[in-house]
Amino acid sequence: MDFSLSMEHEILRKSVRDFSEKEIKPVARELDEKEEFSYDTMRAMAGLGLFGMFVSEEYEGQGMDYISYIIATEEIARVDGSHAATIAAGNSLGTGPLYYYGTEEQKRKYLPEACRGETLWAFGLTEPNAGSDAGNTQTTAILDGDEWVINGSKIFITNGATDITAGTVSLCRTGTRKDGKPELTCIVVEKGTPGFEAREMHGKLMWRASNTSELYFDDCRVPKENLLGPIGDGFHQMLGTLDGGRLSIAAMGLGGAQGAFEMGMKYSKERVQFGRPISTFQVNAFKLADMATEIECARLLLYKACWLRDNEKPFAKHAAMAKLYCSEVMGMCVDHAVQLHGGYGLMKEYDIERFYRDHKLLEIGEGTSEVQRIVISRLIDAV
Amino acid sequence: MNIIVLIKQVPDTTEIKIDPKTGTLIREGVESIINPDDRHASIINPDDRHAIELAVSLKQDHGGKARVISMGPPQTIDAISEALGMGIDEGILLTDRNFGGADTWATAYTLGKTIEKIKKYDLVICGRQAIDGDTAQIGPQVAEFLNLPQLTYVTQVEQINEKRIVVQRALEDGYERMESPLPVLITVIGEINKPRHPRVDFLINACKDKANIKIWDAADLGVTVQEIGLGGSLTRVIKTFSPKIKRGGEILKGNKEEVVNQLIDRLHEKHFI
Ligand SMILES: Cc1cc2nc3c(=O)[nH]c(=O)nc-3n(C[C@H](O)[C@H](O)[C@H](O)COP(=O)(O)OP(=O)(O)OC[C@H]3O[C@@H](n4cnc5c(N)ncnc54)[C@H](O)[C@@H]3O)c2cc1C
Ligand SMILES: Cc1cc2nc3c(=O)[nH]c(=O)nc-3n(C[C@H](O)[C@H](O)[C@H](O)COP(=O)(O)OP(=O)(O)OC[C@H]3O[C@@H](n4cnc5c(N)ncnc54)[C@H](O)[C@@H]3O)c2cc1C
Numbered sequence: 243m244d245f246s247l248s249m250e251h252e253i254l255r256k257s258v259r260d261f262s263e264k265e266i267k268p269v270a271r272e273l274d275e276k277e278e279f280s281y282d283t284m285r286a287m288a289g290l291g292l293f294g295m296f297v298s299e300e301y302e303g304q305g306m307d308y309i310s311y312i313i314a315t316e317e318i319a320r321v322d323g324s325h326a327a328t329i330a331a332g333n334s335l336g337t338g339p340l341y342y343y344g345t346e347e348q349k350r351k352y353l354p355e356a357c358r359g360e361t362l363w364a365f366g367l368t369e370p371n372a373g374s375d376a377g378n379t380q381t382t383a384i385l386d387g388d389e390w391v392i393n394g395s396k397i398f399i400t401n402g403a404t405d406i407t408a409g410t411v412s413l414c415r416t417g418t419r420k421d422g423k424p425e426l427t428c429i430v431v432e433k434g435t436p437g438f439e440a441r442e443m444h445g446k447l448m449w450r451a452s453n454t455s456e457l458y459f460d461d462c463r464v465p466k467e468n469l470l471g472p473i474g475d476g477f478h479q480m481l482g483t484l485d486g487g488r489l490s491i492a493a494m495g496l497g498g499a500q501g502a503f504e505m506g507m508k509y510s511k512e513r514v515q516f517g518r519p520i521s522t523f524q525v526n527a528f529k530l531a532d533m534a535t536e537i538e539c540a541r542l543l544l545y546k547a548c549w550l551r552d553n554e555k556p557f558a559k560h561a562a563m564a565k566l567y568c569s570e571v572m573g574m575c576v577d578h579a580v581q582l583h584g585g586y587g588l589m590k591e592y593d594i595e596r597f598y599r600d601h602k603l604l605e606i607g608e609g610t611s612e613v614q615r616i617v618i619s620r621l622i623d624a625v
Numbered sequence: 626m627n628i629i630v631l632i633k634q635v636p637d638t639t640e641i642k643i644d645p646k647t648g649t650l651i652r653e654g655v656e657s658i659i660n661p662d663d664r665h666a667s668i669i670n671p672d673d674r675h676a677i678e679l680a681v682s683l684k685q686d687h688g689g690k691a692r693v694i695s696m697g698p699p700q701t702i703d704a705i706s707e708a709l710g711m712g713i714d715e716g717i718l719l720t721d722r723n724f725g726g727a728d729t730w731a732t733a734y735t736l737g738k739t740i741e742k743i744k745k746y747d748l749v750i751c752g753r754q755a756i757d758g759d760t761a762q763i764g765p766q767v768a769e770f771l772n773l774p775q776l777t778y779v780t781q782v783e784q785i786n787e788k789r790i791v792v793q794r795a796l797e798d799g800y801e802r803m804e805s806p807l808p809v810l811i812t813v814i815g816e817i818n819k820p821r822h823p824r825v826d827f828l829i830n831a832c833k834d835k836a837n838i839k840i841w842d843a844a845d846l847g848v849t850v851q852e853i854g855l856g857g858s859l860t861r862v863i864k865t866f867s868p869k870i871k872r873g874g875e876i877l878k879g880n881k882e883e884v885v886n887q888l889i890d891r892l893h894e895k896h897f898i
Pocket of ligand 1: 365454606607608609
C-alpha cells in the first residue's frame with residue numbers, strides 16, 4: 243500500500259493553492275456579500291484549465307484522472323465554497339453528462355468551449371416537487387414530428403443563468419414504461435431556444451457567489467436529436483453523474499474543513515486571553531486535534547473513493563460515504579473554528595463566518611445526508 | 626512570429642530575510658510550486674514573468690513559436706517548466722559548471738551565442754532587471770552582442786507585425802512611443818501586463834521527462850572556457866554587503882510658522898519649488 247500522491251498531483255495541488263490564495267481569496271468575501279458571480283475569477287479559473295479536467299484532450303479537456311479534479315476542487319474550497327461550486331458544477335454536473343453520455347456530434351459541438359471555460363452547462367434534475375425524490379420528475383417532453391415539446395420547470399440549478407451558460411441537460415418524462423413507471427430521458431436544451439428561460443435565484447444563505455437558477459420550459463421545442471443517449475436512460479444517467487458529483491461535494495467538504503482548521507489554528511495561536519494564546523488551553527487544543535484527525539480520515543476516505551473510480555472499480559458506496567462524511571466533518575470543523583474565534587467568528591471580517599454558512603449546503607445538495615444514508619444502507623444490504 | 630524570452634531563476638525575496646549581524650541570507654523553509662522538497666524557494670524573476678506573459682499573448686494573437694532560455698544550475702529547469710506551464714512552447718536550459726560565476730558580460734555572451742544558434746527570431750523579450758542582481762544590464766548587453774535595436778522599459782506593445790513594432794516605454798517623468806524594425810530586443814516592466822498562472826495540465830506535462838526542454842552545455846554552444854563563466858567575466862566580485870542605509874530624516878524645530886518657513890527654504894534650495 244502506498245499513500246503518497248504522485249509528483250503530478252503534488253504539482254497540481256501547489257499550483258491551484260497558489261492560484262486560489264492569490265486570485266480567489268482576496269475577492270471571495272466581497273463577492274459573497276454582494277451575492278455576485280464573478281466573470282473575472284471564472285476566466286482566471288478557466289485559464290488555469292479547471293473546466294474540463296477529466297475530459298479527454300480530444301475535446302480540449304485536460305485529460306486528467308478524477309483525483310486530480312478532486313484535488314483542484316478541494317484546494318479552491320479551502321479558500322471559498324462558491325468558487326468551488328462553480329468548478330464542481332462545471333465539471334462533474336456540466337461537462338460530465340455530455341462527455342459520458344453524449345453523441346459524438348454533441349461532444350464535438352459542446353465540449354471544447356465548455357472545457358476552455360468559455361461556456362457553462364447546467365444539470366437540470368431537481369424540481370419543486372422532485373428533490374430527494376428525483377424520479378418524480380414532472381417536466382414533460384412530447385415528441386411532435388421532429389421536435390420535442392418540453393413543459394415544466396427546474397429549481398436550484400447551479401450555473402444555470404450566467405451570461406456564459408450555453409444550456410442545460412435536463413431530465414424529462416418522455417412517456418410511461420411497460421412497468422407503469424415514468425420513462426425519464428435527458429434532453430439537451432440550448433440557451434436561446436424559444437420557450438426556455440433561466441432566472442437567477444437570490445437570497446441564498448450560502449454559495450452566494452455561485453449562480454443558482456430556476457429553469458422554465460414553456461412549449462419549448464428542441465430537435466429530436468437533442469436526446470442525450472437512448473430514450474429512457476435519463477434517470478440512470480443522472481444517478482451515474484451524481485455518483486461522480488458526490489465526490490466533488492466531498493472535496494468541497496474536505497477543502498472547507500481544511501480551510502476552517504487553518505483559520506482556527508492561526509487565530510487561536512494569535513489570540514491572547516488570560517495572558518496566553520488560547521491554543522494553549524487544552525480545551526481549545528483538543529478542538530484542533532479533533533479537527534486534524536477528522537480531516538485526515540475524511541481525506542483518506544475521499545481519496546480511496548477516487549482511487550476506486552480511477553481504477554474502474556465500483557465506487558458508488560464509497561462516493562456516498564465520502565460525501566456524507568466529508569460534509570459532516572466540515573460541519574464540525576466550522577463549528578469548532580467559529581467557537582475558537584469567539585465573537586469575532588460571527589463577524590463578516592473573518593472568512594470563517596462565510597465558511598460557517600457555506601458548509602450547510604454540503605449536507606443538502608446532490609443528495610441530502612439522509613439520502614446518502616439511504617444509499618449506503620442499501621449498498622451494504624442493511625435494508 | 627518567433628519569440629525568445631530570456632528568464633532567470635532567483636531566490637524568492639519575499640520569503641528571505643537578511644541576517645543583520647552576519648549580512649547573509651536567511652532562507653525560510655518555504656516550498657516552491659514545482660518542487661515541494663526544494664526548501665530554498667526559487668521563483669521566476671518577477672519582471673521575466675511579465676516577459677513570458679507578453680510572449681504568450683503575442684503568440685496567441687499572431688501565431689508563431691515562443692521559446693524561453695535560462696542559464697543556471699540544473700534546478701533552473703523548474704523555472705523553465707513553469708514558463709511552459711504558462712504557454713511557452715519550448716525551453717532551453719543552459720547549464721554547465723563552466724557557466725558558473727559569470728558576470729553580466731559573460732552571461733550576455735552566453736545567451737547571445739544561444740540566440741545565434743537558434744537563428745530564427747523576430748523578437749527577444751527580457752524582464753527589465755533581476756531582483757537579485759538589480760543591474761538591468763543583460764537585456765541591453767544581449768542586444769549589443771546580437772547587433773539588434775533595443776527598446777527598454779517597455780510598458781505596452783501598441784502595434785506589431787512581421788516587419789515592425791511600436792511600443793510605449795516608461796521614462797522617469799512620462800512615456801514615449803517608439804517604433805523599431807524587427808528583429809528587436811525589448812525589456813519590459815511590471816506595468817505591461819498581469820502574468821497568468823500556469824495552466825495545470827501544461828505545467829504537469831512540463832515537469833515530465835518528455836517535456837519540450839533542451840539542455841545545452843558549453844560544448845553545444847561551441848564556446849570556450851575563457852569566454853564564459855568566471856573565465857569570461859570582465860569584473861570580479863570582491864565582497865558583497867548590505868548597504869548601511871542611514872535614514873536621512875530630519876526633524877525641523879520651532880513653532881508652526883518657523884517650521885513651515887524652514888521647509889519652504891529647503892524646498893527652494895533643492896529646486897523642488
Ligand atoms: C445551492 C444549491 C445548488 C443546487 N444545484 C443543483 C443543480 O445544479 N442541479 C440539480 O438538479 N439540483 C441542484 N440542487 C438541488 C439539490 O440537489 C436539492 O435541494 C436536494 O437534492 C434536496 O432536495 P429538496 O431541496 O427538494 O429537499 P427535500 O427532498 O424536500 O428534502 C427535505 C428533507 O427531507 C428529507 N427527506 C426527503 N426524503 C427522505 C427520505 N426518503 N428519507 C428520509 N429523509 C428524507 C431530506 O433529507 C431533507 O432533510 C441545488 C440545491 C442548492 C440549495
Ligand atoms: C452579537 C454580540 C453581542 C455582544 N454583546 C455584548 C454586550 O452587550 N456587552 C459586552 O460587554 N459584550 C458583548 N459581546 C461580547 C461577548 O460577550 C464576547 O464576544 C464573548 O465573551 C467572547 O469573548 P471574545 O469574543 O473576546 O472571545 P475570546 O475570549 O477571545 O474567546 C475565544 C475562544 O477562546 C476560548 N477561551 C478563552 N479563554 C479561555 C480559557 N481560559 N480556557 C478555555 N478556553 C478559553 C473561548 O471559549 C472561545 O472559544 C457581544 C458579542 C457579540 C458577538
